[in-house]
Amino acid sequence: AENLINGIEASKNIPFERVLYALGIRYVGETVAKKLAKHYKSIEKISMASQDDLVNVDEIGVKIAESVVAFFASEENQRIISRLKEFGVQMEISAEKLANQSDKLKGLIFVVSGVFETVSRDELKQLIEDNGGKVSSSISSKTSFVVAGENMGPSKKQKAESLGVSIITEAQFLQKIQ
Secondary structure: OHHHHHHHHHHOOOOHHHHHHHOOOOOOOHHHHHHHHHHHOEHHHHHHOOHHHHHOOOOOOHHHHHHHHHHHHOHHHHHHHHHHHHOOOOOEOOHHHHHOOOOOOOOOEEEEEOEOOOOOHHHHHHHHHHOOOEEEOOOOOOOOEEEEOEOOOHHHHHHHHHHOOEEEEHHHHHHHOO
């Protein structure tokens, strides 16, 4: 019983975008859930969005918009969401997370490579997304910057140089979001 209680308590700390993804809305994967959470900030605002509103969100097409509208039109799904709220599950972006978001990196695509001194790779990726940037796993002509840490892979470095993609350090990246 104690494990169950601890599990319920831990679930209250799951970020809103992960909760949104976990609801299992058809065609809403982790990336789309993050986009919806960042744009609308709460489950209420998403549930009230029309198909036309939804397709205006970056990377949301008609198919996803229809699926989201249909999900929130279901009384059963509304009951599930109400129950989750009663249990204290996060149904909006926390004030702390909102305070840390900006559009300073909007339109920029980053590749993260190597080991970093002050933040982990996952924290660095989160900082990029929280500031409006996109993270990619591979370098292409569309890549804006490669954030290079210690032990960056030589093939990534070579590819960035051959494509003329700027390679920046962790410190240079952190200056961009100050």
